[in-house]
Amino acid sequence: MEIDTQAPVAEVPAIAKAKKKYDEQRFTVRKPEWQYLHLRMTFDPPHPPTYTSPSYPPDLLTWKTHLSTALNQFLGIAGTAIPIDFLHLEGPEVWMRFPREDATRFIAAIGGWGSEVEGRNVGFRVLGSTEFLMGIVGGDGRDVFV
């Protein structure tokens, strides 16, 4: 009888301790530093498939030039001051990041821009825009948590 009554009393703090130790932890990233963007440079009329030339696919300097032109037109010098990091270049597509606070105006500036280069109309298409890199590299990100 004594053992029955005392055993649970002794157990309760142990269980509480264990629960505290393995309690679920939640953490929300509220204001990430960067905005990640997946962009494609569009050409009209389009280049034939497997076409290559010194000017196609565009290199990073061409990207930087065209982006700066678009930003300068829409946002002036303040727009060209937005720092851009190019993360990856593949064909006519680029993956890049810039400060999250500038995301709205940046996308507005490049989305409304068009120009004629070498007889083709050049523009940008936003293929993806997210606050996290996983959002534009493809996949559902499940492999991170294996």
Add this chain to the structure above:
Amino acid sequence: MVRVKQRYLLFTILYPSGPQSANSTTSKPTQSMTFHSPSPSSLTRTSLASIIRSSISSNFGDWGIGQCGGFAVKYFSPATSTGILRITRDNYRILWAALTYTRELCGQPAVIKVVRVSGTIRKAELEAVKLAEEAIRRVKREAKGAKNGGGGNGDKKVVAGVFAGGNSAQAATAINDDQDDEMLVDIVDSENDDDK
């Protein structure tokens, strides 16, 4: 009914080197007179507006012009290099930045300093009067220091001349003319108080 809120920016133009055209009238300009010297006569309300607009355009692009291209130069006096701009309240900082980034006017280096941001044009005008008074007092003090004693009656003429010049060179609105008359009275009164 929602009221459109405005901001009035009182600004002064400073000339670090002094405009070339202004130095001919004064016999020996003091340092502060050179710095706060009158603007060239080619600088009018309309030309000032176009200069500011081009500054907004180069610094903030199409978006900046869209946001605060609707500003108005309510008052500008080339004699005192002082003016008042009106802009919607949400966008006054863009206009302020564009003013700050202006580096030259009419081909000579200049700095536009925003002295006061106000919700009513009346307060901006009062501040302009205060500034003019201070400028005149400072010039008098410098002149006294230079030749140990200055003229008493001549100062009133200087004040009257400064503001009369501002009115004749610049076609201000009727309201502004009334305000300018008040300014003149205020300044003369306070100068008399100082002399006593």
